[in-house]
Amino acid sequence: MMHLVTLSPLNQVRLLWVGLLIVKLTLPTAISAQKDPWAEDKAFLQELFKQSLADGKAYPWLRDLCHGAGHRLSGSIGAEKAVRWAKAVLDTCGLDTVWLQPVMVPRWERGAPEIVEILGTPKRKSLRLPALALGGSVGTGGKAVVGEVVEVRSWEALDSLGKQGVSGKVVFYNRPMECRHFNTFEAYGGAVDQRVFGPSRAAKYGAIAVLVRSMGLALDDYPHTGTLRYDSAYALIPAAAISTNAAERLSALLREEGNARVSITLNCRTLPDVLSYNVIGEIRGSLTPDKILLVGGHLDSWDVGHGAHDDGAGCVQSMEVLYRLRKLGYRPRHTLRCVLFMNEENGLRGGLTYAAAAEENEEVHLFALESDAGGFTPRGFSFEADPEIIDYYFEQILHFEELLRPFGLMFWRGGSGADISPLRGQKGLLAGLRPDSQRYFDFHHTTADVFEAVHPRELQLGSASMAALIYLIDKYGL
Amino acid sequence: MMHLVTLSPLNQVRLLWVGLLIVKLTLPTAISAQKDPWAEDKAFLQELFKQSLADGKAYPWLRDLCHGAGHRLSGSIGAEKAVRWAKAVLDTCGLDTVWLQPVMVPRWERGAPEIVEILGTPKRKSLRLPALALGGSVGTGGKAVVGEVVEVRSWEALDSLGKQGVSGKVVFYNRPMECRHFNTFEAYGGAVDQRVFGPSRAAKYGAIAVLVRSMGLALDDYPHTGTLRYDSAYALIPAAAISTNAAERLSALLREEGNARVSITLNCRTLPDVLSYNVIGEIRGSLTPDKILLVGGHLDSWDVGHGAHDDGAGCVQSMEVLYRLRKLGYRPRHTLRCVLFMNEENGLRGGLTYAAAAEENEEVHLFALESDAGGFTPRGFSFEADPEIIDYYFEQILHFEELLRPFGLMFWRGGSGADISPLRGQKGLLAGLRPDSQRYFDFHHTTADVFEAVHPRELQLGSASMAALIYLIDKYGL
Numbered sequence: 001m002m003h004l005v006t007l008s009p010l011n012q013v014r015l016l017w018v019g020l021l022i023v024k025l026t027l028p029t030a031i032s033a034q035k036d037p038w039a040e041d042k043a044f045l046q047e048l049f050k051q052s053l054a055d056g057k058a059y060p061w062l063r064d065l066c067h068g069a070g071h072r073l074s075g076s077i078g079a080e081k082a083v084r085w086a087k088a089v090l091d092t093c094g095l096d097t098v099w100l101q102p103v104m105v106p107r108w109e110r111g112a113p114e115i116v117e118i119l120g121t122p123k124r125k126s127l128r129l130p131a132l133a134l135g136g137s138v139g140t141g142g143k144a145v146v147g148e149v150v151e152v153r154s155w156e157a158l159d160s161l162g163k164q165g166v167s168g169k170v171v172f173y174n175r176p177m178e179c180r181h182f183n184t185f186e187a188y189g190g191a192v193d194q195r196v197f198g199p200s201r202a203a204k205y206g207a208i209a210v211l212v213r214s215m216g217l218a219l220d221d222y223p224h225t226g227t228l229r230y231d232s233a234y235a236l237i238p239a240a241a242i243s244t245n246a247a248e249r250l251s252a253l254l255r256e257e258g259n260a261r262v263s264i265t266l267n268c269r270t271l272p273d274v275l276s277y278n279v280i281g282e283i284r285g286s287l288t289p290d291k292i293l294l295v296g297g298h299l300d301s302w303d304v305g306h307g308a309h310d311d312g313a314g315c316v317q318s319m320e321v322l323y324r325l326r327k328l329g330y331r332p333r334h335t336l337r338c339v340l341f342m343n344e345e346n347g348l349r350g351g352l353t354y355a356a357a358a359e360e361n362e363e364v365h366l367f368a369l370e371s372d373a374g375g376f377t378p379r380g381f382s383f384e385a386d387p388e389i390i391d392y393y394f395e396q397i398l399h400f401e402e403l404l405r406p407f408g409l410m411f412w413r414g415g416s417g418a419d420i421s422p423l424r425g426q427k428g429l430l431a432g433l434r435p436d437s438q439r440y441f442d443f444h445h446t447t448a449d450v451f452e453a454v455h456p457r458e459l460q461l462g463s464a465s466m467a468a469l470i471y472l473i474d475k476y477g478l
Numbered sequence: 479m480m481h482l483v484t485l486s487p488l489n490q491v492r493l494l495w496v497g498l499l500i501v502k503l504t505l506p507t508a509i510s511a512q513k514d515p516w517a518e519d520k521a522f523l524q525e526l527f528k529q530s531l532a533d534g535k536a537y538p539w540l541r542d543l544c545h546g547a548g549h550r551l552s553g554s555i556g557a558e559k560a561v562r563w564a565k566a567v568l569d570t571c572g573l574d575t576v577w578l579q580p581v582m583v584p585r586w587e588r589g590a591p592e593i594v595e596i597l598g599t600p601k602r603k604s605l606r607l608p609a610l611a612l613g614g615s616v617g618t619g620g621k622a623v624v625g626e627v628v629e630v631r632s633w634e635a636l637d638s639l640g641k642q643g644v645s646g647k648v649v650f651y652n653r654p655m656e657c658r659h660f661n662t663f664e665a666y667g668g669a670v671d672q673r674v675f676g677p678s679r680a681a682k683y684g685a686i687a688v689l690v691r692s693m694g695l696a697l698d699d700y701p702h703t704g705t706l707r708y709d710s711a712y713a714l715i716p717a718a719a720i721s722t723n724a725a726e727r728l729s730a731l732l733r734e735e736g737n738a739r740v741s742i743t744l745n746c747r748t749l750p751d752v753l754s755y756n757v758i759g760e761i762r763g764s765l766t767p768d769k770i771l772l773v774g775g776h777l778d779s780w781d782v783g784h785g786a787h788d789d790g791a792g793c794v795q796s797m798e799v800l801y802r803l804r805k806l807g808y809r810p811r812h813t814l815r816c817v818l819f820m821n822e823e824n825g826l827r828g829g830l831t832y833a834a835a836a837e838e839n840e841e842v843h844l845f846a847l848e849s850d851a852g853g854f855t856p857r858g859f860s861f862e863a864d865p866e867i868i869d870y871y872f873e874q875i876l877h878f879e880e881l882l883r884p885f886g887l888m889f890w891r892g893g894s895g896a897d898i899s900p901l902r903g904q905k906g907l908l909a910g911l912r913p914d915s916q917r918y919f920d921f922h923h924t925t926a927d928v929f930e931a932v933h934p935r936e937l938q939l940g941s942a943s944m945a946a947l948i949y950l951i952d953k954y955g956l
Contacts, residue, residue, distance in 0.1 A: 053660070438935045439936075
């Protein structure tokens, strides 16, 4: 029930004023209490993604890089072109500084196409297999290495064959990548030891050469190259990857005929190290310029295809992060630095050189983000840091995940990127962009990894996702 | 400090027994208190995804459907083949019942390939444009419709042209899908009104035919067909989609030359309705068989390509959900039903017939899940229900999201699927599988939507995701 009081007209007016005053004083508070404190950031992120999709730079830049420089193994003409191209593009992005950081890199050349053949028998013709020498392999000295094939699917099988079973033969590693893994990088991790360590472990028992089933989940005719690591305690023997279809065929033939001989001709060789560069651009921070947020990928690639997914994508995305934030008029508090590393594929010299120089110059990297898992739709980021501090970091950034969820992004703990891993000692936070991994190993290190295999929207979403994370970390710190 | 007591040997043994008893009684409790209560479900889901990736059925089934039946517009031979094929496959899946539900469907035929040409002038030759009649369009009566083109990009532009600007002409709708949207279905939703309503809205002003820019985000040469909706108040005029490249070209020519005439020949026609079927299979529930959990897609497609993404993918995924749960030995509490709907594309008769029959038979659908957004990597599920109850439902299922997160899945509120939407009146929960949408409109309703455009792992992950959600809802209810 209302309590009624009769008021004079003047008092009625006074009461009205008081009422309005109360409304005036309380309403804005009430509204701002309801107002989303993240509204400005949400609007910024929306605009960032929209610009990246409607007016993206990464995709046309990737076309230029792939069609202009082509593949770009460290020390090659393509790599040299890529360095010049990247520097020139960054020079147009309105950054504060763009420079080249010298790096001495290994130089390995494939030479004339490799020939791997299953030798014929009186009953059947010889058969040439799609093959690529492994990066860093020795050649076969201008002639063919011929030998009987012995297939193994595990290190145990190799060890139990021993010298008696292996000496003088060609070891054929045929353990497939395990398709049951949801994340294809796990499948890769579970099989790539054959490629990396296989040659020396076979040489230990006197093998004369090695063939490796390609690292891929699809059955196809694309051989996948990639690096090997020789153990100098044993003979350096030639090693090549054959396509998954070829591996199936060779294995079937061994089952059917009991044995098979192959002929392997590799024309590859290692030359002296040459000078190359990391390409770096930065926007100087307005508040704490001595603290760096790094974003990067690697500019080198294998010497087949365009290196479009691996890792042209990561380079152009990183370049666009700085371009885009500049274009949006964002003034970063920290120094934002884009680093295009040289020689991730066969030496990591760019990453090591960069980290050593950072150490020497007492540069502090609060955060580093690498994109080196393909130009596919981004699914989120994985984060790593010193075990002592990762819990703290992860808690700090977890509320950013909510802001990035509308763009389909999740946060995990996990690896970051090879090039930025030497920065781990600085105790900053390291992250990797995690694109959808399902198709990656259909392209990785093969002639199929071309510009045309990258989808414009997927690539641009990656770039926008990276810019979004950099923006949030820059604005709110860690 | 320990309090020591001297014990006789017998008492020592007794004490040992007591001690062991205490250990026996407390240890399991202590362990189970620490034990993850979801451990069993997590293991089940892991196994489900692994089996789906290693021994998937959806992918080989999709090959059979696409290469065996081909495209399958309602009332076509392909649709008839698909019904027989799906029934035969479900018959091998160890389900409790498999049956066909009769549905009368519209029958529209494209006839001989359509011809859409920009007519030549003394200065240039005529130019044929990649085109597809819109589904349901009338034909041009065995001759060409020729007229001047008037381009519009909005309804306002059409209305302001009015009868004077449109009468006797061919209206060319050229408002592109908006690429700035993160979700391409939003972009589709913002442009598809031109295709659906364009013909009759142009006919209202006396237009003689309609050309529509294809619904796609890429600039390419694939015209996209799709349904139109005539308003019987106006003349039924012929309508075709031209490819996005063709639309750009026609628009440029109109800008350059001020006008252009086109010739349109469509040989399509609508025939009397024919009998077809929804294909249904179920596993009867062990606890509450009267409550149904439905999973489905639509078996019909447009009459170009294979209808692989739209929606062969959704069908084979739904079929595998029941197959996979059976194979894993899971005994469902509720009745699990797989429904392959007929005629989603141009009538929704299958969905309407199914819902009407369910109503008549007093069947209760606690949950229905549709996959009809392509066979790409699943990103999660969107859920809808009666507004009164959606909050409750969403809270009920939110803890499932945590269990599905390792497989990259998120939950949103949003639409479910066209075929299951007539079940909304039952007040159950409806959901749609949400695959990555970035590439979908490169294929949707075009000749490019073929089996080969579907990635085996991406398709299988969709099937596993659906089975995982059905498992959790079946086990824990709503």
